[in-house]
Each structure stands twice: as structure tokens, then as C-alpha cells.
Amino acid sequence: MSSALSITASVNPPRAAFLDFPLGHTAGRPNELDEQTEIMRAALAVFAESERGEITPLPFEWSADHSWKAQVMAGDAEGDDRVERFASPQYQSAADEAIVDASCPSCIWLDREQDGAE
């Protein structure tokens, strides 16, 4: 599923469900479990119902007023809104960093294997 229609269309997936929500909400809005469940139900229906290459729009609206889309397109005036691409782990909070298990058995380090291979 996707909330970036042009990017998803560009990679030409076998099938997709499109949710027309702002980026960062691919599966719904926060703390709205009823709506999240209906979004999942509609997204999974695409597995059974879509044709090859079809991108199915899901019947949900972020708000009746679509001005948020104009704001996203106009956001460029603010320049680069992305955070610097730090090369060290970026914890949500310092508390997470304090309790981290550095051996991280549930982490999959593909880049470390790759370093040896290349």
C-alpha cells in the first residue's frame, strides 16, 4: 500500500492500494483503531480483487477539505525540511539509548555482510 501515488506508479508494482493521506500515515491516522481496521480491510481486499499492475484507490479521506495537499506542494518555500543524514543510530529518546542491547539479536545487519562481500 502507499500514500505516494506517483512514486508507487513509477515502480510499477504487481498490485497496490493507494491511501490519499499525508506522508507518515500510510496505514491510517493515530489512535483511530476503527478507521485503521477498515483501511486494512480495504487494502487486503486488493489481494483478492485487483488485476496485474492495478493501483486501487481506497475510499478514505484525510479531511473533507483538501487544502493540506496544496500546503504539501507549497512546502518547498521552506527549503529542505529533512533532518541531516546522521551515520550513528538516531534514538527516539535518550532513554532508548540507555537500555539498548548492542548485540541486538533481532537486528539484521545486511551492510556488515556486504562489506566483506564487496
Add this chain to the structure above:
Amino acid sequence: MSSLPPVDHIQRTRDQYASLGYPPYAWVKEHTQPPFVALKKPLRECRLGLVSSGGVYKAGQVAFHYKDDISLRVIDRATPASELRATHFAYDLTDARRDPNVVLPFAGLKRLVDEGALGELANNAYTFMGGIYSARKVREHIAPELVQRFVRDEVDVVLLVPV
């Protein structure tokens, strides 16, 4: 402004890069006929695999970094939302941190399992930080690893939740 078409994020990024004086971003464009496998049984009998690129990790795991981090995290489906975190350099994390289900939809999927609409959710979901500027690394490292794991997990379908 009652109705507008979907935001064209490719055009938006093109405009943003031009205004910053960056060379244009090279989007992946795939023109070949995509592979397509029809669902072999009803969803109520399927085991679903889940993968999200929203930068979700579990408290206690090493967090993602922002410079082409191609590592994955294994997230047990039983992990309470209160132990899930989100980190990413290129989207507004406010709502994902308020409720990680907006990028890793465990709660909605579990409801569908409870009501019998979906067979089951695989024990493990896989997450990564999708701000990776090398499509080659994704194709050659992340994709095959995920395929291998989903085969091992014996899933019938996989839901990709890119962010």
C-alpha cells in the same frame, strides 16, 4: 478547496531539489510487466507477512541511522505499541510516535484476525528505515533477505507499508 488530486511527490521533490540547487533525484522507473501471483486461497485462511519502511524499532534494539542504513529489525507481533519507536530523516514522525500503527499496522490487522477476516499475522514483522538513496542496495540486499525470511515464515501474502 474541496477536491484536489493526489499530491505528486515526484514533482514536489523535483521542485524542492531544483530550489535547493541539487541535481534531480533519480526515481526508480520500472517499465516491465510486473510479476503477478493470484491469491491461492481466501484471506481468512492466509498468513500475512508485514514489512514497513517507517523506521520502526523496538525499545532495546539498536535504532536506525540515517545514512543509507540497510539493516532490518525483527518486530514480534506481540510487542505492545508502547515499546515501539520511530526514527527517520524524511517524514514527520509526530503521529508515528503517537501511534506506531500508522506505519506498522499491527492493531488493525489483529482485529481482522480476531473477527476471522484474515487467517493470521506472521509472528514477526520486518522494519527498516526507507530513506535509502541506493535502489541497488534495496534490490540486492534488502529484497532478497525479506523474500528468504518470508519463505521461512511460510506466509501466503505480504503487505508492504512504505513510508
